[in-house]
Amino acid sequence: MDFSYKNGISVDDYNRLRDAVGWDTLNKEQAQAGINRSRMVVSCYEKNKIIGSARILWDGGYIAYLADVMVLPSHQGFGIGKKMVGELILFLKSQLKSEWKIKIVLISAKGKEPFYEKLGFIKRPNENDGAGMNMWIKYDE
Numbered sequence: 001m002d003f004s005y006k007n008g009i010s011v012d013d014y015n016r017l018r019d020a021v022g023w024d025t026l027n028k029e030q031a032q033a034g035i036n037r038s039r040m041v042v043s044c045y046e047k048n049k050i051i052g053s054a055r056i057l058w059d060g061g062y063i064a065y066l067a068d069v070m071v072l073p074s075h076q077g078f079g080i081g082k083k084m085v086g087e088l089i090l091f092l093k094s095q096l097k098s099e100w101k102i103k104i105v106l107i108s109a110k111g112k113e114p115f116y117e118k119l120g121f122i123k124r125p126n127e128n129d130g131a132g133m134n135m136w137i138k139y140d141e
């Protein structure tokens with residue numbers, strides 16, 4: 001298969017991928033805000049068809065958050081996820097200055113931990129670190 005990788009993604013393609021991997025689609029305005037404020041978005045296409053995407057939020061200092069790593073089910077297992085996350089890590093490495101370090105954090109979907117471990121991420125909780133945590137807040141009508 002012939003894939004090309006580009007920076008950025010349209011809201012429609014972003015929601016198309018979310019739907020394809022079984023996640024809820026987002027309100028367009030909110031999804032666009034998230035895309036706009038990501039430090040980098042990498043997307044994979046086969047001709048003009050969206051195949052995968054991944055994005056990174058980075059505060060410009062030492063914390064970066066890897067989010068929304070998605071590959072169409074029909075195209076999983078071809079190294080596309082690994083390539084996209086690899087590109088994001090390479091970008092962050094290119095931003096390092098002398099004596100700098102960056103911690104990349106993520107919340108793994110259930111069962112996807114081995115994918116991230118192969119890329120060098122360390123599973124939590126472990127001997128030194130507690131579990132990752134999160135909380136949803138929602139608009140009250």
Ligand SMILES: CC(C)(COP(=O)(O)OP(=O)(O)OC[C@H]1O[C@@H](n2cnc3c(N)ncnc32)[C@H](O)[C@@H]1OP(=O)(O)O)[C@@H](O)C(=O)NCCC(=O)NCCS
Pocket residue numbers: 021068069070071072075076077078079080081082083107108109111112113114115118
């Ligand atoms: C997780 C996901 C992004 C992986 O993308 P992918 O393109 O299928 O993965 P790759 O082909 O790049 O796999 C890279 C390596 O990880 C391994 N791997 C991928 N998913 C794995 C899994 N669930 N369990 C174990 N190993 C896995 C592959 O075997 C491959 O190993 P290799 O380098 O030794 O050959 C993809 O399965 C996906 O989109 N899933 C649905 C959405 C999701 O859950 N995303 C993660 C959110 S945290």
